[in-house]
Amino acid sequence: MTALAQNTAFSKNTDAVNWIPYLTKNNNFIYVDKNLKKQPFDSFTKAEKFTETGYALVGNDKSEIAIIDSKGKFVLDFTHYDVEIQKVNNVTLMMKELEYDKKMPLWKWDWNIMGGDIQKTQTYRKIEIRVLETNQVLFEQDVPLHDKQYNFNIHHLDEDHVVLNDILFEIKNSRFQKIKSRIALTLEDGRYVPASDNSFEIHSIKNKKPLLSNLIGTQVLNLTVNKQAFVLDSINMDRYAPLIPKTLQDTKSNDVYVYPQYDKVFPKEIINASARQINFLENVSLLYSVNNTPYFILGRFNYDHDIWAYDWLYVDEYGNLLTEINVKNFFILDQIGRAVWPDKKMIISKNEVEKDYKIGNIFYVNNSEILFLVEVIDSEKKSKRGLWNSNTKSWEIEPQYQSIHVLDSKKGIFALQKVEKGTYQLYNNKMKQQIGTSAYQWISSDGAVQVDQENQERLYFYIDIETGKEYRD
Template identity: 50%
Template sequence: MTACAQESTINSSLKSIHWIPMQTQDKQFVYVDSSLRKQLTQKFYGAEPFTSAGYAIVSNEKNQQALINSKGDFIENYSDTDLGLQPLGRVTLLMKRREHEKKLPFWNWDWSIMGGGIKKTATYVKVEIRVLETDQILLDKDVPYDENEYSSAVYDLDDKHFVLNGNLYELKNQHLKKLNTKIDMILENGRYIPPAENRFEIYDIQQNRPIFSNLVGVDKIDLLWNGQPLQLDSINQDRYKPTVPKLLKDNSTGAIYVFPEYEKALPKQIKQATAAQLDFLKEVSLVYSVNNSPYFILGRFNYDHEVWAYDWLYLDKDGNLLDKINVKDFFILDQVGYLVWPDKHMLFTKNTLEKDWKTGKIKYVYQTEALYLINIKKGEQDPTMGLWNAETKKWDLPPNFQHIDILDGKQQIFSLQMQKDGPFTLYDNKTKKQIGSKSYDTISSNGLVREKDAENKDNYYYIDIYTGKAYRE
């Protein structure tokens, strides 16, 4: 028996690179660096930017995808398989996804097709995730189309431990070791919660034993006021049951730990309270813990349909009720990601909005100090968007835009659409200037833009979103 091996196209010593696809005059792509110097001789019908580790996904005239490295070698040849790359420290994950029809055993045939006979096959998805640098297989599954929940999204607990599809891995010497741990919820500072039916545990990645155990989900909070019991009931009731309850009670100590980080226990006794605050407590339905602080947020829903929001009261870990707190980088979001706390009453001063203006959805611009995208309805007009600066209490961008997209929150790069179905322009909020002079039908955060060509067909190419420089001949 004889074995032979083909020379590997994987090069773990490839230098960090930053190459971008440049569109040629024949509407194909070549790879160039930031100075527009060509780096590879090949042309591609479609191309994505290289990862810093030296890999890129390209496509041919049939819209089939392939994977290349920075030498131009094909690691994956063109096929109908969907490819995706996920950088992870010193390694790169490749996810492959291919749909196919699979014959079913006769007991799984679908006999109820409306007059169309018997369906003997079903759509399946072949999913594979592997480490490119070592060819280590992390996932290899063939699952029904409707049951495919696998992704290449990675969440880090520290610089050596990562969660992928609910599994905990340790990265060492470019090898990912799967630990015997499943994870339902990732917390801050290397903490996590494994799956459980009724009794939950909280772990720290540095310890083998749980830091909290025998925790059960509750929806009531029992407090003491002047030696008398005070119960808050129906707390944090969600329309859909969460994987981990938002209130976890330690049965051995009676301590209650609160979502989102469960890092500190609610006080068991209220030290001081006014009559109005006690009335407020009896109607509280939302309790959140403010991580990295001594505070808890208490919400009472305001059933005034003109307001349709929460009123707020605050509690510190020592049992003191407060009317205000000063915290940064903490937000309460609804189920689709829009802001609940801080609300508009905290963001706006009394006379900021015109009389006939009403605020709609609010979205925080992450990695900024105090910027928020806010929908405004002016009288009977269609809603428009603006960029509000909560620190200066002024509009950085007045609410006159049809749409504002965040391209880079930290650098405050946005794309602006002035009119419905109109073009987008690049805008730098730090310099308060438009970037470049062109407009586009769409602009993505990675620089991919779409515009109409001379034949009124969609044309895609890349730009530098920070300068407006186009990567095209």
């Protein structure tokens, strides 16, 4: 979901978002506009682009970080803290963090009897998150290093509500008001699920009372198939149990709601199932609900495949079984982003790769319904990657590259690496041509690049990923 900007009492310099750190021949950064006109700031050892709200991170030769605004004023003086900033709605959050060794009381010492050592300290993290425009502090805590990770993993429920570090906030006049704690999952249409040890509820920011309550996790579904009692057991069993189970059952009505949106009831009766389909149902282990459609996806693990895969069947909310469905922009991904559904055979045929080659991992390209990064593996288990168009059933980029990074999926800008540990070059997939002639050790989506020089020194600077223009002397 996209967050809409709200009006605030703070004036923003919207020009600053287009200012770019420029690396001078003295290895310092200055800020320039698109026409290379210098802005009236100091020079810095390190510099990042400005946020849309007019703030930027800069560094000095002591490896300290500071924050400046679009007038060059220091909002945060140079510090040894790790510092991040991020725009949320029309305000800016800052997170700063510092690791340190904290002396522990006697009863918390780590006694190593065998080794004879006594660990009297523990590593802690000092964390602060605040709103730059108002100086409002949202978090200020000291936590053990391996305790809960505070970060900028922000979920937008609508233009005025966000979840940050499991807390639901409402934003009014650039101030964050805490609404509810322990939010475990955010859903579409302003809905969310608080964490619980047993019984769960689905809430909405539009209602004071929960939309659904008395929900418990279940891995067994009791239903009827062709008017006969039937059990789907061992459904959505994860190796590591999620905070919110993927199938939730109402203890009063026995209605079952399914991940990822829990937006409709799974049918209690399946009709007109063939003997073959009943056999399929007996081995179903994966159940998903397709967002904003009447469909559910049923997955049966296929142990006969050479590679990890499922067979699929579908059912609508009325209990009709289907062999295929036509949906757009819905994917089931594993924990590292590989496509589970649509699966490999639904995306690309083995006939599209050379003989003796296998199709390996497939990754969905964000903001695209039809593009996938596809790995092909030869008989010596060496792999190459290409960009596959599942609509035209053709290669957008031939599988000849060691690595392909998506820099801007909407504009079709990619970084291509030909050989392992080689450099990356810019490529415009829409124009089907290389951008510029330079190559880099890495390229990020905001245009930050690294160049390793012959003297083994590394240069970091910015480029325009659309044109290849370098912002340096």
